[in-house]
Amino acid sequence: MSCPDWPVTVAGRAGPVAVVERHLVVAASSDARANGVRPGQRRREAEAHCPALVVLSRDEGGELRAFEGVVRGLESLGVLVTVRQPGWASLATRGPARRLGGEAALARVVAALLEAAAPANLLVGLSDEPAPPGNGEWSSPERVGQWWRIGIADGPFTATLAARVGALVPPGDGPSFLAPFGVELLGRPELADLLRRLGLATLGSFAALDEGEVSARFGADGARAHRLARGLGQEAVSPRRPPLELAVGQELEPPAERQEAVVLLARALAEALGERLATAGLTCTLLRVEVVTEVGERLERCWADEEGWSPSLLAERLRWQLEAWLPAPAVGEEDLAGAGIAHLGLVPLEVIPARGRQLELWGRPRAGEEQVARAVARVQGMLGADQVLRPVPEGGRGPAEQVRLVPFGDPFQPGSRDAPWPGRLPAPSPAVVPMVPHPALLVDASGEPVRVNGRGEASAEPARLVIGDGPELSLCAWSAPWPCEERWWDRSGRRRRVRLQVLTSAGEGFLMVLEQGSWAVEGRYD
Amino acid sequence: MSAARPLETWPDRAEGRTARGRAGGAEPAGGQAELALLAQRVSPHQLAREELLAVPPELADLLGTPGLRRGSTLVIEAAPCPGATSLALGLLAVVGATGGWSAVVGLPDLGLLAAEEQGAALDRLVLVPAPGERAASVVNTLLGAFDLVLARLPATLGASSARRLSARARERRSVLVVTGSGVAEVEPVRSSRSAARWPERPEASLKVVSSSWEGIGAGNGRLKERRVEVASHRRRAAPEELRRELLLAAAR
Known part of the structure; x- marks a missing residue:
């Protein structure tokens, strides 16, 4: 089942909303879609389509935490639920479908579970319509977006497309279901481009080619794509069950009470797993995360990803998952709200040969940077990531x-x-730059504050400087004022400032700044 | 630690070589020089003299060693004359030139643009501006991973913690630079309260004893160039106290 606009759903706001990552729309609400906003658009383009659009930035951790409730609901079916990304989960249907009396019945049960677990503004769509042709996008915008769609089919690739359009594909009907879809959905842009130019626009026309000829013309990867197009699924890739020694885990004695400690351990485990997989030349595509609390509660989650994860990415996702499982303690409370963590484990369930990552010339990653990243992670664990x-x-x-x-x-x-x-300002720059300029007084010999007129001329020669409530410092030299007009074209954002360097008799250089009639110390030439 | 140098150290190694060249080695020429560098790079040994980061000759005199020695602890004091912060930035620049990483702990007001002008590599600099009471454990964590840690530690730091930090720096081959209060602060030091209390004798303790600016007059010019005289208390060299003049900031 999938919810393509999960990021918007999590935001929980009505009206036209879009979630944006790196200036590209990643998800849009139904209202926004009705106005022509589509994922993949630039932010400006989307705002041009829909001026009332509320643009939010992406919060992947929050998405995963919100999705956790949905996954727990699905797990009540008694099968292993695999999460590919927040808003997209899959499960094996054979067992529950037999128990519940058919796939349609299962889909209805899943729909009810989703309705119960997901946020209120989410609609559950269970379609009886035939699949639309083309690249699998609904033509009417209100049918996409914040809808759950449930698809059932043979094999992960077909099921992915089925979930995209919300179709229940009977066993054996995979190829005919896939036939009208565009070749872009194979996830191989270069191959799709070539096929289109050869006049093979749909999966059906590609599947009709002879397997041997496809293999000769497009190579092993082309043959794999051909198998997908024929609905033969993943058997050719044959992810293998890894031997157990790849799994990493750590017992915690005494159980960890602080979330930081668990997150730190998760990072170390992610690195250990990455190292083991790298030694074996493998990449993990399906991973199980296990946590056992000190009262014996067992939390598990499966993640799938075709490309595998880098240790840092895995650590990041682990952090989000742990935050979802272990809600952050209230302010002033150090301990985890629930029980401590007694065991944390990562078990690779499926591995494929690593396609390789380029290492350094001397065969190992840059140790300096890795050590730095590790030390920084530990300090972030102590003080918080933004420190x-x-x-x-x-x-x-x-x-x-x-x-x-x-x-x-x-x-x-x-x-x-x-x-x-x-x-x-020209170099040299001040060696001390306070986060906030310190208010100061700059006065002439008679004690009058020094002013600067619109032509950048000082009203009198500065003679003394007082910083905050400190002592008076007498000045022996000063520069001519530096006027600085910023954003003069913008009525609300414009600033006019004047800067001045002064040198005290004790040899201290200061950078003064005058804004709206008051002086402040912006820097010290220490 | 010795093997954990990133590849960017190559150009610096050339510098390091000239620094050692003064100690008596002959310079191979042209392609041979590159070969020699390659041989150094793949050589499994790390000689003691390679534990030095190349520094300008005046600074080497002040430190009492031919370069900035990994594992050493330095103290920079703010009194009696201004210039201590620039001195600290100069040490960041030494590490920046070798391709190493530096960390700055507990100095939120450090002028980073000035650091860059002096030659520090901002892309290999990490800041922990407000470690609070955990400053010592933060420094302890960072030593080893970073080639240099510049830190202001709380005045309440006990002698045993300070000794532990020094020992940690020595063991992990990182340079620890401790500043007294008044360094990287806006208000100038008023009294002798700034003396950095460090229970162990540092490799060198530096302070600026005179400072003069050029280029600025009464209403004309600007701060362009500064010469300072730095006094150093050295542990490994005689005479123990030494003064040298340095050019700390210059207009480009």
């Missing part, structure tokens, strides 16, 4: 504007430095 920062140089005028601090591990694209920044 470890890295500086990113950026364009700007003042010393504080030209370096932005972002949490370590967060992706961030800085603005251009090469653009002209009129009024930018």
Whole structure:
């Protein structure tokens, strides 16, 4: 079953809503879709289609936490539920379908479970209509989006498409179900492009080719795609059951009471698993996460991913999963709300040969960076993720504007430095730059505050400087004022500032800034 | 730790080689130089002299060693003259030039643009601005992974914790730089309260004893160039106290 616009659903807001990641729409609510917003659009394009659009940024951790309730509901069927991503889960149907009296009955039960577990603004769609042709998107926008769709079919690939359109495909009907879909759905853009140019636009026309000829023309990967198109599914890939020694786990004695400790351990386990898999030359495509609490409660979850996970990605997902299982303690309360964690394990259920990642010339990853990442992770565990920062140089005028601090591990694209920044201070820059400028007084010999007029001329020669409630510092030299007009074209955002360097008799250099009649110390040349 | 140098250290190794060249080694020329570097790179041994990070000659004199020695502890004091923060930034630049990583703990107001101008590599710099009471354990964690940790530790830090940190730096081959209060603070130091209390004798304890700016007048020019005189108490060299003049900031 799938809910393609799960991110929007989690946001829980009515009206046209879109969730955006890196300026691209990843999900849109039904109202937004009715106005022409589609996943994959640029944010601006979406806003042009629908000016009232509420744009939210993506919160994958929150999505997974919200999905946890849905998965727990599905698990009451008594089968193993595999989560590919929040909003997309699959389970083996044969057992429950036999017990409940057929696949249609199972689909209705699942629909009822979803309705019970999912947030209120979600509709459960169970379609009796035939599959639409083309690439599997509904033509009418109100049928997509925040709908659960349930599909049942032979093999994961066919079932994925069935869930996309909400179809129950009887056993053996896979090929005829797949036939009208476009070749793009094979997930191989280059092959799809070539097939289209050869006039083979649908899976049906591709499947009609002779297997041997496809293999000769398109190679092993083409043959695999051909098998998928014929509804033969994944048997050719044959993920193998891994031997148990790949599994990693850790008993905790005494049980971990703090969430941070568990997250730290999860990260270490993810790395250990990555190392074991790398030694065996394998990539894990199906993984089971197990947690046992000190009172013996056992929590399990299966994750599937065709590409496998890198250790850092796995650690990240583990953190979200653990946050979903173990709600964060209330403020002021150190311990986990429930019981402590006594065991944490990662069990690979299916592995495929790794297609390889390029290592360094000398055959090992860069140790320095890995050690740094590990140490930073530990400090983040102690203080919180936003307490470890890295500086990113950026364009700007003042010393504080030209370096932005972002949490370590967060992706961030800085603005251009090469653009002209009129009024930018020349090097050398102050060695001390307070986060917030310190208010100060700059007065002339008679004790009057120094002002700067619109032409950038000082009203008098500055003679003394008082920082906060500190002592008076007498000045021996000062620079001419530096006017700096920012955003003069923008009525609300514009700023006019004047900067001035002063040197005290004790040899201390200060960078002063005047804004709206009051002086402040923006930097110290220590 | 010794084997855990990233590949970017190559250019620096050339510098390191010139630094050692002064100690008596001859310079191979052209392609041979590259071969020599390659041989160093694949060699399983790490010689003691490679534990040094190349520094400018004046700074080497102040430290009392031919370079910045991995595993050592340095102290920078704010009094009596301004310039201590720039001195600390200069040490970040030493590590930046070698392709190593630095961490800054407990100094939220450090001027990072000035650090970059002096040669620090911002993409290999990590900041922990507000560690609070856990500053010592944060520094303890970072030592080893980072080539240099610049830290201000709380005044309540006990002598035994301080000794443990020094020992940890020595064992994990990282440089620990401890600053006294007044470094990277907006308000200038008023009294001698700034003395950095460090129970073990550091490799070198540095302070600026005179400082002068050039380029600024009464209403004209700007702060362009600063010369400071730095006094150092050294542990491994005689005479114990030494003064050297440094150019700490210069207009480009």
